[in-house]
Amino acid sequence: MKINKIKNRSILFTHSVPLGWDLNLQLIIGNKYNYIIDTGLGSLSIEPIKEYIKHDNKSIIAINTHYHWDHIWGNSSLRDCTIISHKSCRKMIELDWEYMMNKNKNYIAGEVVMCLPNLTFEKELYFPEDKIRIVHTPGHTIDSISVFDEIEKTINVGDNIGDSIDEIIPILDCEKDVYINTLLKYKEMDFDICMSGHNTILKKQVIEKILNIL
Template sequence: MNIQSISQNATVYIYDSIESYLTNVFFIEHESKIFIIDTFCGSESMEPILNRVNSSLNNKEVVVINTHFHWDHVWGNCSFKDRNIISHEMCRELLNESWEMQINENKKYIMGIAEKHLPNITFKEKISFYNEGIELFHSPGHTADSISIFDHNDKILYVGDNLEKPIIYVENADISTYINTLENYLNYRPRKIVAGHTLDLTEQDILNTIEYLKGLSTGKEMYFESEYMREIHEKNLSVVNKG
């Protein structure tokens, strides 16, 4: 695991225990609140973050955010049983329905304990923490339940898995809605864009992803420079064609 500062208030914990990609957990600290974006793969993975929370001299309120229901973003929820965990209302439903399946399919990645613990606060469109300048909003794309977070003070946009390099994973066949979400990102005019598996994204990456999605939806023939990208593209095609 690697730890990096991404702003005066925000830190990213970068995990490399899953082969093929890195996974990011974000820690945003304000005067009275700490926001933790996603909880990775279990109690052991959250120990460094809990140690930091417990070392806070001001006993700050901790708010945990699940960007979507996928296992590599939620298995550490059990480390925050006494804290508020926020997600989209669909995330809670999908996580409840798919918990055992996701455990069975990916149990080798569990770090410590991964007990089922669902978000206890949900929303439909948007929820804001005005004093801290933190806005959570529904941003369907990678999955239908995906949410994003915008820090109005630092102008940082946290997009979950809606953006990823070198290529996105499409698990929701509603491509037009995905494109609308990406176009809406541009309205925030972020200074920095970070994602669940990729750091240092730009507005050009948003535009490139929109073009990819348009090509995906029309069956446009596209060239990819690596076997990995070709493999993911074929999977994305199958999702769109089934939809």
């Protein structure tokens, strides 16, 4: 597991999954809250982040960028915290939980118990004290959301960018036009660093590159 300090308050925790892919979880240390973006494969995914902020008494807000198993299985380690998702994400976790568990159980890391998001939204949430904006950005999945840090000008797009430099277009669970609208929304945002669920840290230019390919 690698810990990479991106900017002053943004840290990326990258887990190398045995079958050859990386999984990124992000911590943003805010003024009022600490934000954990995605919770990984279980309690062992969350443990290093908890250790990193063990002397910080601020409340934790966890964010599920979408309903897929590798982004939500650590929720139960944060069951006493606010867990945010799009409103459709909560429903999709409930519907697909058993299927996701049975199909991907070899990836479980520590304790995994279904723990649903307890704060959902439709279009946008904003935390003014920390200048954190959470926006519905459908693409990879219809419930996908992105987390924009207005102070440090970073964005976490979940799996709305593909898993490697060579494959930057993700698998889409929506119409291409819906995804293009999300990319155009990204273009309007003032960020310079782009993080995602599995790829390396990228610059904003990747958005234009994807649009050109499409």
